[in-house]
Amino acid sequence: MTADLVIRGGLLVDGTGAPGRRLDLAVTDGIVSEIGERLDGRRTLDAAGQVVAPGFIDIHTHYDAQVFWDHALTPSSHHGVTSVIAGNCGFSIAPCRPTDRALLGRTLQHVEDMDLATLEAGIPWDFESFPEYLASVARRGTALNFGCYVGHTAVRLHAMGEAGYERDQPTADELRAMQALVDEAIAAGAMGFASSSSATHSGDGGRPVPSRLADLAELEALLAPLRDRGRGVIALLPGERIKHADLYGLQRRIGRPLTWTALLTVVGFPYHERIIEDNDAARAEGGQVWPQISVRPLVFQMNLREPFTFNMAPAFRDLMGQPDAVRLDRFADPDWRRVAGEDLTNRTAIRLRWEALSVAESPTRPDLIGRRVVDLAAAAGVEPLDAMLDLAIADGLETRFNSVLANDDEEAIAWLLGREGVLLGLMDSGAHVSQLCDACMPTDLLGNWVRERGEISLEHAIHKLTGEPAAVFGLDGPGGRGRLEVGMAADVTVFDPSTVAPGPLRRVRDFPADGERLTADAPVGMTHTLVNGTPIRVDGEVAPEAIAARPGALLRG
Numbered sequence: 001m002t003a004d005l006v007i008r009g010g011l012l013v014d015g016t017g018a019p020g021r022r023l024d025l026a027v028t029d030g031i032v033s034e035i036g037e038r039l040d041g042r043r044t045l046d047a048a049g050q051v052v053a054p055g056f057i058d059i060h061t062h063y064d065a066q067v068f069w070d071h072a073l074t075p076s077s078h079h080g081v082t083s084v085i086a087g088n089c090g091f092s093i094a095p096c097r098p099t100d101r102a103l104l105g106r107t108l109q110h111v112e113d114m115d116l117a118t119l120e121a122g123i124p125w126d127f128e129s130f131p132e133y134l135a136s137v138a139r140r141g142t143a144l145n146f147g148c149y150v151g152h153t154a155v156r157l158h159a160m161g162e163a164g165y166e167r168d169q170p171t172a173d174e175l176r177a178m179q180a181l182v183d184e185a186i187a188a189g190a191m192g193f194a195s196s197s198s199a200t201h202s203g204d205g206g207r208p209v210p211s212r213l214a215d216l217a218e219l220e221a222l223l224a225p226l227r228d229r230g231r232g233v234i235a236l237l238p239g240e241r242i243k244h245a246d247l248y249g250l251q252r253r254i255g256r257p258l259t260w261t262a263l264l265t266v267v268g269f270p271y272h273e274r275i276i277e278d279n280d281a282a283r284a285e286g287g288q289v290w291p292q293i294s295v296r297p298l299v300f301q302m303n304l305r306e307p308f309t310f311n312m313a314p315a316f317r318d319l320m321g322q323p324d325a326v327r328l329d330r331f332a333d334p335d336w337r338r339v340a341g342e343d344l345t346n347r348t349a350i351r352l353r354w355e356a357l358s359v360a361e362s363p364t365r366p367d368l369i370g371r372r373v374v375d376l377a378a379a380a381g382v383e384p385l386d387a388m389l390d391l392a393i394a395d396g397l398e399t400r401f402n403s404v405l406a407n408d409d410e411e412a413i414a415w416l417l418g419r420e421g422v423l424l425g426l427m428d429s430g431a432h433v434s435q436l437c438d439a440c441m442p443t444d445l446l447g448n449w450v451r452e453r454g455e456i457s458l459e460h461a462i463h464k465l466t467g468e469p470a471a472v473f474g475l476d477g478p479g480g481r482g483r484l485e486v487g488m489a490a491d492v493t494v495f496d497p498s499t500v501a502p503g504p505l506r507r508v509r510d511f512p513a514d515g516e517r518l519t520a521d522a523p524v525g526m527t528h529t530l531v532n533g534t535p536i537r538v539d540g541e542v543a544p545e546a547i548a549a550r551p552g553a554l555l556r557g
Contacts, residue, residue, distance in 0.1 A: 003034065006039045053493050095155065095158040143547045143550050152219075197236070251282075256288075341385045357384070468482075502520055
C-alpha cells in the first residue's frame with residue numbers, strides 16, 4: 001500500500017535513546033505507517049545526510065494568548081518543536097471572569113512582559129471557564145499540538161477576585177470553589193496544575209502574584225483533583241512559601257509527576273549538586289520529581305521601562321505600571337537613586353552582578369553596544385546604576401541592557417545534561433517577548449552541546465527533547481508522541497546535524513497592536529517539520545498553506 005508521504009534516506013533516531021538507523025519513514029493518515037528500506041509514497045521528502053527525529057516537545061511555554069493570533073506558535077515551530085505546553089508558572093488565562101480580564105492582563109504584563117495592548121487586541125475572550133478556553137483554542141486550531149495547565153493565579157482570581165491579590169488565606173467556600181475549578185479543568189483535559197511561589201513573580205501594581213500568597217495546605221488542597229482522578233502533572237516554582245524541600249513529600253502524597261522550574265547554574269555557587277543529591281535519593285525511593293534545566297544562559301535584554309531583573313527591588317517595584325514621565329522623574333532624583341541602589345544591593349531575590357550587565361541597544365549611543373555597565377561607570381566616575389539611569393534617560397527609556405541572571409556555568413550545565421531525572425525546560429516561549437527568546441533551545445542543544453562540544457550524544461539529546469518529556473506528561477501512549485514507531489502520530493523533525501544552529505535573534509513588530517518581540521526565525525539546518533503528518537516546513541522553508549490548515553491537535557492530560 002502506497003503511503004501518503006515518505007521521508008527517505010535519513011538517519012532515523014527514534015527518540016528512545018537507541019542508536020540511529022538508515023531507514024525510510026512512511027506516513028499515512030497522519031500516522032507513522034511503516035519504517036523500512038526503499039518505501040514508496042505519493043510524496044517524498046529527501047532526508048539524505050539528515051537526521052530524522054520525533055518532533056520536539058517544549059514543556060515550558062506561555063503561549064496561552066499567542067495561540068489565538070500566531071497559529072504557528074513562532075519561533076518554536078522554526079526550531080523543530082511540534083508540541084507545546086502552556087499555562088506554566090500558574091499564569092493560564094482561564095478560568096477568568098469578564099470583570100477580571102483587565103486585572104489578569106496587567107498581571108501578565110508585569111510578570112511575563114506581555115504587552116497589554118497586544119493582549120487586549122489578541123485574546124478573543126469568548127470563554128470564561130477552562131473547558132471553554134480549550135474549546136476556543138480547538139475551534140480556531142493551531143499548527144502545533146497544544147496543551148495547557150490550569151494556573152493557580154487564574155484560579156485564585158476567579159474564586160477570590162481582587163482579594164486573591166490581598167489575602168493569604170481563602171475562606172472555606174473560596175477554597176472549595178478553587179478545588180472545583182481545578183477539578184473541572186483536569187476533567188476537561190488540562191495537562192495538570194501549575195503554580196509559583198517565586199519571589200521573582202510580581203504582577204499588577206508590583207504586588208506578589210496571587211499564587212505567592214498561598215501556603216502548602218492551599219496548594220495541596222488544589223492538587224487533590226489530580227490525585228483523585230489520577231491525571232495531570234504538577235508544575236511548580238518553589239520559593240517563598242513553598243520550599244524545595246516541600247516538593248518531595250507533596251509529590252508522594254499526590255502521586256502525580258512533579259516538575260519544577262528551574263535548576264539553573266551560577267558560577268562559583270554549586271548548589272545544583274545538592275539538589276541532584278536530594279533528587280537522586282527521592283528517585284531511588286520511587287519519587288517522580290523532575291527539575292527542569294536549560295542549556296542557555298539566562299539573559300534578559302531589558303529596558304528600564306519594564307526592568308524585569310530590577311523589579312524585585314522595592315524602589316523599582318513601586319514604579320511598575322507608572323507612566324514614562326513618572327519613571328524619568330524618579331530616575332533623575334539623586335535621593336531615589338540612592339534608595340534604589342541600596343534596594344538592588346540588599347533586597348532582591350536574585351544576586352545582582354553588575355559585571356554581568358552590558359549595553360544591548362541604544363538609539364543615541366550605538367557606540368556603547370557591547371560595553372559593560374561597570375566599565376561605563378568607571379569611565380564616568382559614577383556608580384553602575386547611575387550609568388544605566390543616565391543612558392536610559394538620554395534614550396527616553398529605549399536603552400536595552402543585557403542582564404545575565406544565571407545559568408552561566410558551562411561545566412555545571414554539561415554535568416546536569418548527563419544526569420537522569422532532569423527535564424529540558426525553561427524555554428519560556430511566548431513570555432518576556434521583548435527581553436528574551438530561548439525558544440531556540442533545541443537547535444542550540446543540537447548545534448552547540450552535541451556537535452560543537454560533544455557533551456551529550458545525538459541520541460541522548462533527541463531523547464531529552466522527545467521521548468523523555470512525552471513519557472513524563474503521558475503523551476507517549478498508542479497514537480501518541482515522542483517516538484518514531486509504527487502507529488505513533490507522525491510528528492517529525494528533520495535536520496542537518498553538521499550545520500544545525502539557532503541562528504540570530506532579531507527584534508520585530510508583528511504582534512497585535514504593533515507589539516514588539518525578539519524572535520529567532522532563521523535557524524540553520526532545520527529542513528523539514530511534520531505535525532500529524534502535515535509538512536509545515538519543507539526544505540528549510542515555512543509552508544504557509546500547511547500552517548493555514550492548522551494540523552495541530554489539542555493535547556489533553
